[in-house]
Amino acid sequence: MPHQDPDEAETTTTKAQGATGPQLRRVQVWFGRRVIAELIAEPAAANQYAAAMDRRFAGLRITNDPAPGTT
Numbered sequence: 001m002p003h004q005d006p007d008e009a010e011t012t013t014t015k016a017q018g019a020t021g022p023q024l025r026r027v028q029v030w031f032g033r034r035v036i037a038e039l040i041a042e043p044a045a046a047n048q049y050a051a052a053m054d055r056r057f058a059g060l061r062i063t064n065d066p067a068p069g070t071t
Contacts, residue, residue, distance in 0.1 A: 024067035029053050029060055036060075040067045 025046035029037040039049050050064045 024070045026063075026065055026067040027053065028063045028065075029057055030063065031060055 023043060024040050025043050027039045027041070027046050027050045028035045037053065039046065041049065046064055050062050053060075054062050
């Protein structure tokens, strides 16, 4: 594996995240009008969490929206 300069790696990461930073998602599990679980994470982790919560709490509403302040 070729050696990568740390400064170059940081620039690559910043470009991938976009000018506004990482596009975080907020996943919420709802019981009626109350949120009983919440996670803010990067999209891949948020999607995985939402799928797991949907299996665990099959009858409850699960939302997966952009996290506040990241849009």
